[in-house]
Amino acid sequence: MMRHLILALAVSCIFCVAGARASAADAEIVRVGVLKFGTVNWEIDTIVENGFDKKHGFSLEPVVLAGSDAGRIGINAGEVDVIVSDWLFVSRQRAEGIPLTFVPYSTSVGAIMVPDDSIAKTLADLRGSRVGVAGGPLDKNWLMFRALAQDRYGFDLAEETQPAFAAPPFLAEKLRDGELAAASNFWHYNARLETEGYRELVSGQDAAKAFGATGPISAIGYVFNEEWAAEHKDAMLGFVAASHEAKELLGTSDAAWDRLRPSMNAEDDAIFRNLVRRYREGIPSRPMAEEEADTEKIYRRLAAIGGEKLVGSAQTLSPGTFWSVLKEGE
Template sequence: MKLMRISLILLPLLIISRISAATDLPAIKVAVLATGTVNWELQHIKNRGLDHQNGFNLVIEKKASLSATRLAFMSNSSDMMVSDWLWVADQNNLGNEFKFIPYSKQIGAIVHANTSQIKSITDLTGKTIGVAGGPMNKGWLLTQAAAAKKGIQLTEQAEVQFGAPPLMSQALKRGQVDILITFWHYAEKLKLQGYVELYSLSDAMKELGLKSEIPLLGYVVNNQFVIGNNNVVQGFQRAIRQAKDDLKTNEQYWGALRQSMRFHNEAEFTALKSGYIDGDPGKINQGQLDTVVNFYYAVDRYRTNPTGSSLDPGLFLELSE
């Protein structure tokens, strides 16, 4: 009984000491979409204490929309956000100094009903194309570029509808669009329901002569934050590398993430897990950086506001060995 009393006294002190240790560490606040797949990686870092092991305290700030994450980051309320390097390049062209830490090379896919007669990009003339997100969707830009190489101007020769990913999935199911360009995790769920992948967007890249798979999504951080907190940022990079390795090699870690993954059955769970693992960008090599520059050039003219400029691959921030 005496031992139990001592334990009950010491337990709150232990909890307080752990909280104190966490608050003593420098924080990295990351603004993310509440439904984004990046939450799996960040939550695993918290579950395993990889942030504390690497000298920082990760604060996950979940937002309802992409615009909300950008507002938090641009106002310096958050230290990092998740976006694509096209957006980072645009911001740097406007005078910002943002860096990009690769998160995933998953892009997305083009899917259609299994009864569709669409067999290639050349069949999209006269069709209604659904695009998850807006005109800056990377898959839409790639598809336009691939079609143009075959002499097809999709903005003139097809009808295009934009919308939130869940709404566009429903539009495909209702037959309101003939084909859907969507994000990889939505495409995986549709394929499990019998829909057919016309192209992975990696295939579209190959048609454009882009040889290396490249990470399009990543963590965005202001270079001034990197300069002032270099050790902390490197600790963050080590933590995300460890998280990817954990989730690639140890099945048990996925059990703690299941509730946040929004799947309907085990097949979806398996597909989402495999998609995350396959998206691991690894260490970026020169061939990939060359592809990044060529990709930017290939899609720039199809953007709402083409820049006409080249991309500086120096925006990619690599972990110092």
């Protein structure tokens, strides 16, 4: 009798394992476009390493992209299912009839950095200076800083400074070399500079609050086609759940970061710790409807200064820019 029971249990376990393997094999694939050295890889790697994708019923497949433009082309061509971009891109696409939508990923934003001993205390002190700008003339942080300077001090940074547009690492080096008085750069480059004797003059979140935001807004998010998401709703909801679970782990576990450290290119302990601190500060925690309301305020201000080159025909944030399915669940 006992032998029969053991045999029955063994057979049952075999079928359970086979069923689990079949389920894993049949799990829907979600292809996420990532840059080779982008910070999004930290979350994607955490999802895969901990099996959060399988737990939530899908299989995550990272697709390495050559650059941000490749991601935008890929998402519209159906070569990837999800990319990381901003709500400016999504709103403009929706206005042009392409139904992309957005889920907040990070509130970490760029800032204008200056040396600790700089005499600059406000944007007004940058008049006549050479200022580096990452992301080009239509970078949203740069536009926000321009708008803030106009509102508070009555001048345009683009006209009364000497903007130098270049790649983020190049600008960081030129700031270190003293060839720039200040640099508007992305958050992870600034996190490194903070450990080397540089400070924030003003951040994108500072500017957002000046324009009426009631809390942190997500500079970037996961972007995907709304029609694709409707056809693959369980997989997309599973991806969002896995993302939240990875953020929760990275927000609390030092061991999770120790595992990621070799891929973070952190030159020393101070930089590593500051990257972790800044990443954690950027984990979104507000209801999406609140973020959307604040984003609409910022969008209007950016549209006013960036014009058609920035937003196309979408002078206000296009309806549906933030994924409505998640708002319905709040």
